[in-house]
Amino acid sequence: MHYHHSLLLTPGPTPVPDHIMKEIQSPMVGHRSSDFEEIAEEAFHGLKPIFGSQNDVLILTSSGTSVLEASMLNIVNPDDHFVIIVSGAFGNRFKQIAQTYYKNVHIYDVEWGKAVNVEEFISYLKSLNVTITAVFSQFCETSTTVLHPIHDLGNAIHHFNSDIFFVVDGVSCIGAVDVDLAKDKIDVLVSGSQKAIMLPPGLAFVAYNQRAKNRFQQVTTPRFYLDLNKYITSQAAHSTPFTPNVALFRGVNAYVESVKTEGFNHVIERHYAIRNALRQALKALNLDLLVNDHDASPTVTAFIPKDKEEVNHIKNELKQRFNITIAGGQGHLKGHILRIGHMGQISPFDILSVVAALEIILSDYRQVNLIGQGTAKFTEVIHNEI
Numbered sequence: 323m324h325y326h327h328s329l330l331l332t333p334g335p336t337p338v339p340d341h342i343m344k345e346i347q348s349p350m351v352g353h354r355s356s357d358f359e360e361i362a363e364e365a366f367h368g369l370k371p372i373f374g375s376q377n378d379v380l381i382l383t384s385s386g387t388s389v390l391e392a393s394m395l396n397i398v399n400p401d402d403h404f405v406i407i408v409s410g411a412f413g414n415r416f417k418q419i420a421q422t423y424y425k426n427v428h429i430y431d432v433e434w435g436k437a438v439n440v441e442e443f444i445s446y447l448k449s450l451n452v453t454i455t456a457v458f459s460q461f462c463e464t465s466t467t468v469l470h471p472i473h474d475l476g477n478a479i480h481h482f483n484s485d486i487f488f489v490v491d492g493v494s495c496i497g498a499v500d501v502d503l504a505k506d507k508i509d510v511l512v513s514g515s516q517k518a519i520m521l522p523p524g525l526a527f528v529a530y531n532q533r534a535k536n537r538f539q540q541v542t543t544p545r546f547y548l549d550l551n552k553y554i555t556s557q558a559a560h561s562t563p564f565t566p567n568v569a570l571f572r573g574v575n576a577y578v579e580s581v582k583t584e585g586f587n588h589v590i591e592r593h594y595a596i597r598n599a600l601r602q603a604l605k606a607l608n609l610d611l612l613v614n615d616h617d618a619s620p621t622v623t624a625f626i627p628k629d630k631e632e633v634n635h636i637k638n639e640l641k642q643r644f645n646i647t648i649a650g651g652q653g654h655l656k657g658h659i660l661r662i663g664h665m666g667q668i669s670p671f672d673i674l675s676v677v678a679a680l681e682i683i684l685s686d687y688r689q690v691n692l693i694g695q696g697t698a699k700f701t702e703v704i705h706n707e708i
Contacts, residue, residue, distance in 0.1 A: 331676055332649040333464050333494055333622040333663035335516040335523055338573075342521065345576040346569045353568050359560035365571045366557055368578035371586060372519070373492075373511055373529035374502035380528040380553045381574070383567045386493040386514030389526040391419050392548040393489045393510045394458065396538045402426060402455040405447070410434050411465035411652040412491060416458050423543065426452070434466045434655060435624075437617035440478045447482055456487035461511075462495035465652040467624040467661060468617050469495065476507035487537065493517060496527075497581075498593040498621045498665050509534040518593075518621055520666030521573045528553070580667070592708070593620040596664045596673055599703035603677045603696035607684055612659055621665035630657045635687055636680070644679040670704045 330337050338346075351357035366378035373379050382388055394416075398404050402424070406416045409432035420427040430446055432438050438459070447454060457479055462469050476488050489510045492501065496511070497518030503511060508531075515525035528550060530538075538550050552563035581589055597620045601611060604625045612624035627633045633650070637660060640646040651659040664673055677696040685692045 327645070329644075329646045329672060329675060331663050331668075331672070332647055333467075333517065333661055333665070334514070336518070336520050336663060336666040337668070338520055338522055339580065339667045341580065342573050342576040346522070346573045348569070348572055351568060353566055354561070358566070358568055358571070361568070361571050361575065362557075362562065362566070363560040365574040365578075366560070368575060369527060369529075372497055372578070372581065373513070373527070374500075374504075374506070375511070375529035375531075376504065377530060377532070377535070378557060380530070380550060380557060381562070381566070381571065382526045382528070382548075382553065383524060383562070383565065383570075384526050384547075385523065386512070386516075386526055387415065388548060389512035389514070389528050390416055390491055390493075392526075392528065392545070392550055393491075393512050394419055395423065395543050395545040395548055396541055396550045397456050397487050397489060397510060397534065398424060398543060399455070399541055400424065400543055403428060403450070403452040404456040404458065405430055405450075405454055407432060407438055407443070407457070407459040407470075409436070409438065409460060409466065409468060409470070410463035412493070413460050413463060414653070416460075416491065420458075428454070434653070435468065435612045437468050437470050438475060440471060440474045443475065444478050444482050447479070454483070454486055456489055458489045459491070461490050461492040461499070461501075462619045462621060464494040464622060465655065466612060467619045467622045468613050469499075469619040470617075472501070472508070473506045480507040487534065494665075495619060495621050498590060500590055503529060503531050509537075515570060515573075517663075518665040519574075519577055521570055521577060524567050525570045525574070590620075592669075593665065595704060595707040596620075596668065596670055597623060598707060599670065599700045600662065600664060600673055600677070602703050603700040604680075606699040607677075607680055607692055607696045609680075609684075612655075622661055622663045624651070624655075624659045624661045626659050632687065633657055633660060636660060636683055639683045640676070640679055643683070644675075646676050646679055648676070670700075670708065674700055
């Protein structure tokens with residue numbers, strides 16, 4: 323059977339809604355014109371509630387990795403000691419960035435698939451016999467689908483030493499989670515455009531508090547394109563220091579309007595309801611989950627087929643037979659897990675499609691009738707939560 327409409331369920335990029343694409347495809351305007359200044363001012367300001375920020379959000383024309391790097395270069399001086407929590411492939415990217423520029427990098431490893439234990443991490447900080455300038459962590463580790471307890475972690479670090487800067491990678495969850503820089507004791511929060519914010523790749527975002535802003539001005543680490551002081555200065559004039567992606571700035575504004583229409587609280591509730599329903603459906607199909615229920619991300623779910631052959635069969639059948647694209651594992655989890663993204667403008671019925679397809683694929687492959695098992699559990703949870 324031919325499926326006319328593809329379904330992209332990777333943890334980024336995510337589907338871009340038609341109304342956002344329409345705005346992105348509007349006629350071009352000059353990026354040093356009053357037309358763009360109006361677009362940019364609206365975008366900087368409109369993202370504030372999504373990031374839980376008191377300041378307008380900085381927008382860079384670059385990838386999410388760029389703001390991982392920027393968040394470090396603008397907070398840490400060359401001789402500072404700082405800690406990176408590594409719980410997966412993107413925590414490891416933070417580590418790689420750090421080791422490219424700095425010599426006093428302390429790595430706190432967390433088992434892949436597990437959330438950071440706050441008490442144990444604070445004990446680790448206490449064990450270090452040097453002054454720590456900053457702690458860098460993932461919010462959602464995309465490669466393992468873990469959601470770290472950022473609120474508890476930020477407050478614990480602040481209680482231990484309020485001078486430590488807390489920097490958070492929110493690339494794969496901002497737009498789907500409740501976050502507040504002040505309440506969560508986050509100094510810098512970064513994200514990218516192609517995940518829950520449901521835009522094409524190409525923009526990166528930095529939310530920051532006043533303490534971080536002051537720090538940006540004091541840090542001596544060399545940087546040019548990623549000097550956040552330049553973006554703050556330009557932002558005051560509703561502009562950017564370098565050529566912006568004008569079309570995607572328009573997309574930001576269309577995204578913000580769609581969130582206002584749905585209501586941000588409902589956006590968050592929708593993501594969590596889909597997460598809960600999908601997890602129960604996968605369990606009903608005798609598929610193990612990588613992450614426990616408490617630490618599971620609302621934007622991406624990882625499950626464990628029986629072996630590598632089943633991993634490849636499921637992924638290939640979803641794509642070739644049903645026109646559904648999901649993601650494999652990364653790092654040492656490659657070939658062992660599959661990941662289903664469910665962020666942005668994803669409805670329960672989009673995910674119901676992949677559950678139904680999994681029922682068919684697994685029934686054929688395992689030679690056991692699973693038809694209706696996952697879909698019944700999925701719709702039951704959705705009925706109770708939405």
